[in-house]
Amino acid sequence: MEKNLEIEISKTNRGKEQIILNRKYKFNLSSKRKDNSKKYKCTEYKTLNQCPSFIILNNENQILEYDDSHNHLENKFGAAKSIVKNKIKDEISKSSIPFNVNIKRTYDEISQGMGLICPGYNSIKSQVTRSRRKQLPPDITTFDEIPNESKYYKTKSKIKSECQEHNYVQFLEFLGYFKKTYLINFETENWNYYGNIEHITNNVSETFNKNLKKLFAKKPTFFQLLSELQKEESKYYIDDERRTAGILRNKKQKKLIRTEEIKALVKYYKNMGILLKKKRKVLEMISLNYG
């Protein structure tokens, strides 16, 4: 066994175990064996290099075997980056810093503290953001509140594996698009109105758009546009006032009023019926007794 082999345990972007050797080479977990030993393959294995180097650790992370036949240059920068990234992720998830934590500061503190060659801040930032989003249930504000095995995360991987099973390629593509657009590019609170608004369709805005189209000539001049918009705007203000005052009623309200009127009439006639029956009984009794 070679001497001076120093290993550090890190994680890949996808959360898989990664071993960093002498801060030069990276190895990803490839298989677990029956005797609990683990085989890690050099990360250059999957590239054009197809590096054959591997390392085997026992369950106490002691090196059992190391094949150092790397066919590429050592990558100090890449290895350092992985260590810092992992350390930062760890620090953030351990601490109770709220979500709006200043990543830059954390990054500076930790990377300085580690005395390492500093990998790019942007790369770290995206890494941290990614690890946050991975376990992001909707109303969590601090990292402390995130359960280790987040349900949200589990559901996502379940959907993914089911799609793969049934070959729903298009839906998977859509999920990818959805994640990129709505979970990464835009903040959820900017588009998700779950439980917040009355109208869950955009019919109102569609109707408004249709009406506006009718109003204008194909290419109105700026001042035509402005004047028409002003007219429209004042109309809506007045309509709103009248609606609130109960002068203007929409179809639904009118219908409701009619229904109420009918209900009242039915009730009235029922009461009259009961009253008539009572009167008739009283009259019958009178005629029986005195007739």
Ligand SMILES: [Zn+2]
């Ligand atoms: Zn290698």
